[in-house]
Structure formats: C-alpha cells, structure tokens
Amino acid sequence: MYLPSFSLQGRTAIVTGAGRGIGRAIAVGLAEAGCDVALVSRTSADLEETAELIRSCTKAQTYIIPADITSKEEIAHVFAKVTRDAGNLDILVNNAGMNIRTPALEVTEDQWDTIVQTNLKSAFMASQQAGQYMKEHGGGRIINISSVGGHVALRTGVVYGSTKAALIQMTKILALEWGQYDIRVNSVGPWYFRTPLTEKLLSDEQYMKEIVDRTPLRRIGQLEEVVGPVIFLASDASNYVTGQTLLVDGGMSIYGF
Template sequence: MLLPSFRLDGKKAIITGAGRGIGRALALGFSEAGAEVILCSRTKSELEQVKAEIESRGGSAAVFPMDVTSTEEIKQVVAEIYQTYHQIDILINNAGMNIRSKASDVTEDEWVRIMDTNVKSAFMMSQAVGTRMQENNGGSILSVSSVAGHVALKTGVVYAASKAAMIQMTKVLAYEWGSSGVRVNSIGPWYFETPLTKHLLEDENYLNDILAVTPLKRVGQVEELIGPALFLSSEAGSYVTGQTLFVDGGMTINGF
C-alpha cells in the first residue's frame, strides 16, 4: 500500500500541558487517531476533564499530574509511566508559558520561570523518555515551539529565546538519536485561539496587526495543529527528523 499511515493504533503518547489549549486538542486528536494518551500537567482537575472527554468518545487516556519544571518530578513520573506502560512511542512537549515584558524590564525570576517551563521541561522530558526510546530502537518526539523562535516579534525576548532554543534543541537531539531510530521534530504555531491568547485576540487593534502579516488573514484553530502533529509523529513522517514545521497561515514567508 502506497498511502502512508497517519494512524496511531496501539501507540502510547505522553502529552505535557494536556489540560487546555493546544495540548488538549492534540490529546483529543491523537486519541481519535488510535493512540492511548498519557496526560500530564500541574492541574489534575483539567486533566481529568480531558480524560473524561476522550473516554466519552471511545478513547483511552490516563492522568499523571506533573510539575514539568522539576527535574526530580519528571524522573519520578516518567518512571511511573514506564512501570505502567513499559514502552512509550510518542512524546509531545507542549507545556509552555509567557510573560510579556519589554527586554529592559525582564526580571531574573521571569527569565527562570519562562526558560524552565518552555526549554528545561522539554529537554528533561526528552532526555527521560528519549533514553528509553533509544533502548527500544525507536520513537517520536515532537516539541511545540513558535514562530517567535524564528522571527523577531513583540512577544517578549525571553519567550522568543526559549522557542529558538527549542528549535535548535530539536536539531541536535535528532542528530544524536537518529541512529537509534528516534525522530525529533517540532511545530511552530503562530496565533491560535487558546485560553492564553483569548484576551489578546479580543483587542481589535492587536488582532488587526496579526492579520496584517498573515497571508491567510485569520488566526488558527487549535484543531488545525492536529494534522501537522500527526504527520510528524506517525509513520507518515517516518523519514522526517530535525525539522520545524511552521503552522502559521503563511506568516513566516511574509517578510514583513
């Protein structure tokens, strides 16, 4: 059969930041594609809601609350996950945050919080899971970066630096782990409607500025990230590694 498979039947996928927004959408989408999803974030109540929604649709999900900024907690929870599932096929590093400060106003605390949540968590999760994937001769790791890691935006210098770091981390991990059959990629979203962007998009002037540099002239819906993530995580993307796919309505080609 020539048509590559986007299905994830029998696969087990860890998704961080799975309680809301992009993480929730990917959890629902991956479940619909056949994966058993393992939901991780700080807020157990949000994860339980996503789990219930997945199960109401006939899918399978499990909840493992975790503070992704804690290296020790990552090691402990990942060990618990492997005791239960023995093998993980997919890791989605989605947990992230931003504090919008001008560069001259950034505090050390802001720097640490953003970097720990966005970069440190993605690396430590990748290390904890990727090591085991290498032992099992295969797996797929996908991190959620941003167009802010590729072009200069007024989204905050620390956020931009963290997302750029994720893109470079993706390349290096793909290079180091490729010989063991582990693929490492990332996606770079532009503006999508999420709980974190809702108040920004309600500002008409702010929204118009976004649309002015977006060839498709609209913001994205989180469901539109499922297809790109599935491609990079499934057998359909089996020869793709070290890449960042920008899901941005054409924003990064605009040259504004």
C-alpha cells in the same frame, strides 16, 4: 501502495501541558488516531476535563499524571509511571509552555528563570528521559511545540522567543544524536490560536487586526489545525523526517514588507 499509515493504534504518548489549549487538542487528536495518552500538567481538574473529552469520543486509555514539569524528579516519576502502567512509550509531545510579555528593558531575573525553566529546561529533561527509554526499546518520536516566535522576532517576547528558538535548535541536535537509535525528533511552530493563553490578547480588536494583517491566510488558526501536523510527525507517514520544524502559521513567517 504508496499511502503511508497515519494510524497510531497500539502506541502510547505523553503530552505535557495537556490540560488546556493546544495541549488538550493534541491529546484528544492523538487518542482519535488510536493512541493511548498520558496527560501531564500541574492541575488535576484540567487533566480530568481532557480525559473526559477523550473518553467521550474514543476508546483510548488515558493516564492522568499531575506534575511540575520543571522538576527533574517529577518528570522521572511521570516516565516511570507511564512505562510501568502502559508498558511502553512511543511518543513524547513537549507542549508545556508559558509567556510573560515584557519589554526587554523590563524583564526581571525571576521572569527569565520561570520562562526558561518551563519552556526549555522541562522539554530537555523530558526528552532526555524519553530518549533513554526509546534508545533501549527500538526508537520513538519526540515532538516539540515551539513557536513561530522562535523563527521570527516578536515584540515584548525576548525570553519567550529565545526559549522557542533554542527549542528549535535543540530539536536539530537531538535528531542528529539520536537518529542512530531510530528516534525521530521534530517540532511544530504555531502562530496565533485562540487558547486560554492568548484569549485576552485576541479580544483586543486592534491587536487582532494586526495579527490578521500579518497573516497571508487572513485569520488566526483553529486548534484542530495544529493536530494534523502532530499526527503526521507521530505516525509512520513521517518515517523519513527528523530534525525539522513545521511552521503552522497561516504563512505569517513568509510575510514581507
């Protein structure tokens, strides 16, 4: 009687940055929970690989949509295609993101603009599109993939951390404004997971040791460990949760000296 449903059967999601890493894992996880998934990133070949993974283990429908998510016009095209072809949109996962690790005194204007546009501007524009559709169709879920780096300070990450902190605050404001439309907006903040973005860093034994020493669970995360929190926030199990950031960090953010 009291066990809520984690099933996403009959729902449709858009996942940005779905071609690799965390985005790919989330897309496959949503499909395994019963969701049809629109896969969005710049690179068609990566999206095809994600779609093939989904087809190999589920009966979910996939929609492959290569797009530059920093372009308002291309984002509008993504939403128009999904709502036309799938007939509905229930979930948006703003996962696309990037980092250029640079000491603060060396950050260039181009680096600032590139990271802000990818991590923050694109998430807002996609959320705006989703919010308009969901307002008119009875509600939905928006899940922003932020970072523990938006919650605590990390070295050489001033632009990245600033965008992720802004994404956490954006999550709260959108939740406040759109709750009246039954739109729930939450975020997930990962720590270190082995992805194409982090592979080079984590191959450095000393760097890996520093990460593990800073993490109470004494290891980095496994990709499937991000999926569960996203499924929770996308499903009826989180019906009374909005404006929150769930840190998936092995306890790193509670670390003290």
